[in-house]
Amino acid sequence: MDILKQNIQFLKGVGPKTAERLIKLNISTPLDLLYHFPRDYDDRRRIKKINQLVAGDKVTIIGEIIGQGRLIKNRRRLTVLQFALKDDTGRIFITFFNMPYLRNQLKAGSKIMVNGEAKRGLNGFEMINPTYSQIDTDEDVKINRIVPIYPATEGLKQNQLLAMQSYVLELSSNNIEDHIPEELRKKNRLCNLDFALKHIHFPLNEKQLKVSKYRLVFDEFFLLQLGLAGIKKNIARFKNGIPLKKKGYLQLLDALPFKLTSSQMRTLNEILEDIQRPTPMNRLVQGDVGSGKTIIAILALYICVLNGYQGVMMAPTEILAEQHYQSLTQLLSQFNIRVGLLIGSLTKQQKTTLLKDIANGSVDIVVGTHAIIQEAVDFKQLALAITDEQHRFGVRQRTALVNKGVDPHLLVMTATPIPRTLALILYGDLDISIIDELPPGRKDIKTVEIKEDKKGRAYDFVKKQLDEGRQAYIVCPLVEESEAIEAHSATETAEELKNTVFTNYRVGLLHGKMKAREKEAVMTSFKNGEIDILVSTTVIEVGVNVPNATIMLIENSERYGLAQLHQLRGRVGRGSHQSYCILVHDCKSEIAKERVKIMVETNNGFVISEKDLALRGPGEFFGIRQHGLPELKIADIFKHVKILKAVEKQVAELLREDPDLTLEKYPILKKALEEKFEQFYEEVGFS
Numbered sequence: 001m002d003i004l005k006q007n008i009q010f011l012k013g014v015g016p017k018t019a020e021r022l023i024k025l026n027i028s029t030p031l032d033l034l035y036h037f038p039r040d041y042d043d044r045r046r047i048k049k050i051n052q053l054v055a056g057d058k059v060t061i062i063g064e065i066i067g068q069g070r071l072i073k074n075r076r077r078l079t080v081l082q083f084a085l086k087d088d089t090g091r092i093f094i095t096f097f098n099m100p101y102l103r104n105q106l107k108a109g110s111k112i113m114v115n116g117e118a119k120r121g122l123n124g125f126e127m128i129n130p131t132y133s134q135i136d137t138d139e140d141v142k143i144n145r146i147v148p149i150y151p152a153t154e155g156l157k158q159n160q161l162l163a164m165q166s167y168v169l170e171l172s173s174n175n176i177e178d179h180i181p182e183e184l185r186k187k188n189r190l191c192n193l194d195f196a197l198k199h200i201h202f203p204l205n206e207k208q209l210k211v212s213k214y215r216l217v218f219d220e221f222f223l224l225q226l227g228l229a230g231i232k233k234n235i236a237r238f239k240n241g242i243p244l245k246k247k248g249y250l251q252l253l254d255a256l257p258f259k260l261t262s263s264q265m266r267t268l269n270e271i272l273e274d275i276q277r278p279t280p281m282n283r284l285v286q287g288d289v290g291s292g293k294t295i296i297a298i299l300a301l302y303i304c305v306l307n308g309y310q311g312v313m314m315a316p317t318e319i320l321a322e323q324h325y326q327s328l329t330q331l332l333s334q335f336n337i338r339v340g341l342l343i344g345s346l347t348k349q350q351k352t353t354l355l356k357d358i359a360n361g362s363v364d365i366v367v368g369t370h371a372i373i374q375e376a377v378d379f380k381q382l383a384l385a386i387t388d389e390q391h392r393f394g395v396r397q398r399t400a401l402v403n404k405g406v407d408p409h410l411l412v413m414t415a416t417p418i419p420r421t422l423a424l425i426l427y428g429d430l431d432i433s434i435i436d437e438l439p440p441g442r443k444d445i446k447t448v449e450i451k452e453d454k455k456g457r458a459y460d461f462v463k464k465q466l467d468e469g470r471q472a473y474i475v476c477p478l479v480e481e482s483e484a485i486e487a488h489s490a491t492e493t494a495e496e497l498k499n500t501v502f503t504n505y506r507v508g509l510l511h512g513k514m515k516a517r518e519k520e521a522v523m524t525s526f527k528n529g530e531i532d533i534l535v536s537t538t539v540i541e542v543g544v545n546v547p548n549a550t551i552m553l554i555e556n557s558e559r560y561g562l563a564q565l566h567q568l569r570g571r572v573g574r575g576s577h578q579s580y581c582i583l584v585h586d587c588k589s590e591i592a593k594e595r596v597k598i599m600v601e602t603n604n605g606f607v608i609s610e611k612d613l614a615l616r617g618p619g620e621f622f623g624i625r626q627h628g629l630p631e632l633k634i635a636d637i638f639k640h641v642k643i644l645k646a647v648e649k650q651v652a653e654l655l656r657e658d659p660d661l662t663l664e665k666y667p668i669l670k671k672a673l674e675e676k677f678e679q680f681y682e683e684v685g686f687s
């Protein structure tokens with residue numbers, strides 16, 4: 001195997017220049033090259049002449065480019081490159097979307113091979129976005145089989161990659177240890193690794209390709225899930241937690257004006273189980289907007305304080321920190337618990353005093369924004385940290401909060417529920433609790449869409465609700481370029497609405513550029529019913545809770561993503577009155593129309609996030625991950641859900657057999673896993 005791990009520069013036929021180019025593709029060893037999978041295949045067993053084409057055929061055509069390609073740019077910055085290709089029987093039009101640079105590569109007179117679906121267009125046959133390869137010699141055409149097409153980079157030709165790949169495959173043959181043992185391969189109907197690597201590059205038929213792909217996708221998910229399970233074990237094994245006693249919380253439950261829902265109760269019990277252990281809790285609470293996560297957090301903090309320790313709750317915005325602070329004080333001051341609010345707008349003097357009180361333990365619970373808490377606070381004895389998913393921190397950041405070598409219990413809250421299988425990958429290192437019901441009596445929020453030019457009707461409807469004593473949010477257009485412009489536009493909108501449509505109502509304004517004090521004052525007035533309509537930017541997106549507000553009108557809703565729309569809509573429907581969400585839009589793109597349609601169709605956060613992820617694609621989805629987990633090169637969490645499930649089953653089985661994941665029975669698997677997670681382990685400081 002070592003020969004496969006040497007520097008690729010020493011491979012036959014690879015010089016320093018080529019090696020440099022390969023590095024750009026993240027290939028520095030022959031083994032990396034083996035794992036540089038084709039992005040597509042040219043099925044050259046189906047080469048056809050143009051006059052043999054039938055509409056719908058998936059075929060390969062070899063031809064010569066006629067003339068310069070025609071490049072069309074439209075207003076939405078979409079580019080269309082079009083040219084004609086001829087062979088000795090006819091011609092076909094080829095169109096590439098958004099690949100203007102191809103114009104320089106595909107020159108008049110050059111010979112290329114395109115592979116794709118032939119369609120009948122206005123001017124005869126056409127092919128849209130086919131895969132293509134340049135033909136340099138007649139040899140290229142003769143290969144009569146399925147030829148891989150690799151992600152390439154400048155200066156590296158497909159043919160070169162192909163040649164290197166076959167050479168490496170020769171080297172690797174019989175040199176590859178299979179880290180999935182035969183017993184597990186048999187059970188999961190997997191071919192061996194050697195076969196899979198060979199045939200993912202050079203399959204002789206579809207079946208070989210399918211079998212190989214299945215094995216490699218399985219492989220990636222398998223190692224990832226095992227690795228994540230290992231991380232969980234590691235965290236548990238090596239860290240010191242503070243076992244807390246489960247006491248006193250019934251008192252607080254009794255004092256609440258409502259009974260917990262059964263999912264809230266289940267979640268609370270899961271947390272209680274965790275915090276009684278000597279290892280730190282690492283738990284994610286997933287709950288749809290308005291499902292009542294805050295009270296669970298408060299209960300956990302309360303128990304922590306009753307045990308004589310401090311707790312901290314971090315919020316993504318000051319408004320939310322303020323709101324949590326109020327809820328906590330309201331509920332906990334009766335029990336003589338001291339809560340501190342740590343936000344940027346404190347005076348120097350206030351901040352110094354607060355920090356001192358936190359350090360000497362006279363403040364029990366600290367609420368604040370992440371930035372502040374992470375940078376400067378020294379706790380006397382912190383036992384519980386609560387954060388949200390975007391700001392969830394890795395082990396390294398967590399140490400910033402840790403005193404005396406003890407790790408606090410960690411609770412991560414998210415209002416973006418995602419399907420369980422996906423959560424297992426995204427949050428594989430956390431235990432997961434799900435609050436999957438809303439408090440009783442909640443009505444579905446009625447969502448309607450309305451075109452920009454019919455907005456007047458929407459405003460009339462808002463007035464009717466206000467006249468019944470309810471309140472409304474009007475969210476201003478999202479301006480991505482700058483918060484300042486956004487603030488400006490919100491201010492203008494508020495002025496205009498106040499002076500034209502809503503002259504008889506009290507209109508308030510909220511945006512990110514306001515001082516914390518001003519924001520707080522506006523939020524308080526809105527909460528107290530002194531403002532009828534709150535014109536706001538998306539600063540109200542997360543967490544804000546004003547049950548009497550029943551209308552959420554979102555201007556230019558086409559500019560928002562689904563998750564954000566759902567979050568915004570979640571600001572209403574938080575009490576017993578019927579609530580409404582009005583999406584004012586001027587949709588042009590299909591994807592924006594689709595988003596609006598989904599919002600109108602469902603209130604269910606799980607369904608919405610699933611669709612959202614599908615619309616956005618896995619790339620962005622995985623962008624959320626902050627740590628250096630191994631990337632997925634061939635597996636796709638959307639396309640390969642079935643395989644993911646099979647893997648999940650297998651991993652669970654393995655863990656049942658070998659709960660400490662020693663993998664003693666499978667030393668090669670153990671080694672592969674360690675290699676794969678090396679970087680991650682280093683980052684989080686596991687030995």
Ligand SMILES: Nc1ncnc2c1ncn2[C@@H]1O[C@H](COP(=O)(O)OP(=O)(O)OP(=O)(O)O)[C@@H](O)[C@H]1O
Nearest residue numbers: 258259260261289290291292293294295415439543
């Ligand atoms: N079991 C319950 N019965 C009745 N009302 C409840 C219950 N649990 C929570 N609530 C109330 O429901 C409202 C929403 O709860 P909370 O603010 O905790 O939601 P959330 O899950 O944090 O939502 P978001 O993610 O939107 O911030 C609050 O007014 C809260 O007091």
